[in-house]
Amino acid sequence: MSITYLEAIREAQAHALRDDPRVFIYGQDVGAFGGAFKATKNLQKEFPGRVIDAPISEDAIIGLAVGTAIEGMRPIIEMQFADFSTVAFNQIVNQASTLFWRTNVPCPITVRLPFGGTSGSGPFHSQCLEAIYAHYPGLVVLTPATVEDAYSMLLAAVALDDPVIFCEHKFLYYHLKAEKLPSEALPIGKARIAREGRDLTIVTYSAMVHEALAAADELATEGWQVEVVDLRSIKPLDTDTVVASVARTGRLLCVGEAWPWGGVTAEVIARVSAESYGLLDAPPQRLNAKDTPVPYHPNLWAAHRPTARSVAAAARKLIRF
């Protein structure tokens, strides 16, 4: 049996619904239709009354979720595309994230954001918004890169008392496969060494982990051993694992599919520079999407986002510095 990233997300939701009567799923077309990407396929049938179709109003969806959370529920919200979550921005960053800090009442909601680029998706169905949400205190932002993490981190998200922005990458939905679902997992907030190396550290997350691993394969044929750190969780950010890796390699390349300005890659570099300047044998570098809206055309899109090839080129330059 093999299971995809998307199926793992469905299974995690089924598991959460089974385990905890307080859990319910709310979102546009999540019911009979099974969700825009079929992440809630058949769940309404299996869990009658607990997988509920929402009106086309992201603002109202999160508002309802926060309200039920106050009443002790643990809703899982599906945004059809991360891009549309900006319509619910006020409810997320003003209400959900501050609730506990204002009232001592926890806000255990999980907002699933299908995010990131796929070929031909264009500016409204490709965006990476993790940095924006990570900016707000009170939110937890998760970016699983593997089938196993998609499953275990979604379960952990539902179990958390804090509001969680769960960034699931659409590019990984169908072709990323695992043999079976995991029975144990790293805790939330802990990064993972996806590949060990000694010449350069690439810190990345989500779909870019796979581009970085492919780049590392390419560089290995040239004799370079590249270490790849999968952050897993953007907030909290596991600075210790990153610094420990830079201590081994002396060189840092941060790769993110999001835009560069004030992003996760900038945050990682800022932390490493400030906390462990003396470990750096070369100026830390970052590689991000181009600072333009995400283009539709597949060729433009391929040039817009970091790829194994551009990651390898940036890594080569940094290794030879």
Next chain:
Amino acid sequence: MPQISIIMPQLGESIAEAAIINFLVKPGDQVEGGQDLIEVETNKATMTVTAPCGGRIESFSAQLNESYAVGDVLGKIEATKEEAARFGLDVPAPTKSCDPETVTNQPRNGTGSRVEPTIRGLPVPANASGASYMSPRLKARMHELGLSAADLAGIAGSGAAGRVTVEDFEKFMANLETQKLTKASSMRVAVADAMRRSWTRPIATVGLPVQIDAVLAHRKTCDPKPGPALYALRALAVALAENSAVAGRLVGCNIVHPSAIDVGFAVEAEDGVLVPVLRGADKKPLKELVLRYNELVELARQRKLPADATGGSVATVTNFGTFGLIWATPIPLPEQTIVLGLGAGRKMPHWDEAKGQFVPVMEAYLTLSFDHRVLDGGAAGRLLLRISDLMRHPEKL
């Protein structure tokens, strides 16, 4: 419309001027920014001066076949305000020949103020790298091991532009372990540190032969006999008392004058050099200095110098002649500007005008190494001449 100066650009390292050999456009012509305007010839190659911005050539002030220094105004371009601003030329570039006309280009009124960058239009290297670049990690690692940049001189770097990477460094250190290592004495380390700090300055050396027959004759009449170096030391002290500025230190834009003429002298001791100091060497005659001098030499050799007999001197005398050396280029102590050296005495033929023949004289070289930021060859030479004059009349010292 603002008039923008066409300026002789920096055409390359160590090029100070260039001659006009051809005008490629004429006054009245419309030109694009970056367009070649004037062919110039430097001592290295023929190059072109390009338009600082687009516009109409207003005039050329430069003449054919004449040389102009870098920064000189060669002509004017009349440009629209927008064009000038686009090229960052709406403020006058600091030019050597301050052209009052360019100042009138400035519409500097109080209203509508906007932030102006301090530096515009200058090529500033954004990523300084190269052989001398040391990464934070390399610096931290060297600091941890107590190493300095000079210790790395033997490593050929494999990084960008030949810089030493941490990997190069670790390989170098690992390789060292395969070789025989002996511990450098603390004296050796101290000397190394002083020399390294001193070498951060441009140091030059001049020399002058001085006849020492008079000195040698005079010392035989004394008891105890002063060493030849003491004569040089006393002569230096007298010369510095006349003009202490030559021993001053340059700190920022100030020459810091010595507060007393305390002169040190180098004494070889074990694995290094000690520099005991004769305080107020300008105040006492030679024969009153001898006992203290001999005492300090002995204490230095036993490495028992009292604290008040070291440090704080304005200059040093080193008698490298004791090693049989005729000439040397000693390095002044880091906190000093000059070091006076004395070479070994030799019998040399000297033309005696009165006798009309060569006569044998004892001659030794005096050398003066100096911080070239403070002194030039002329001042250093004059100081040496004065010392040599004083040494010809040792009885007056």
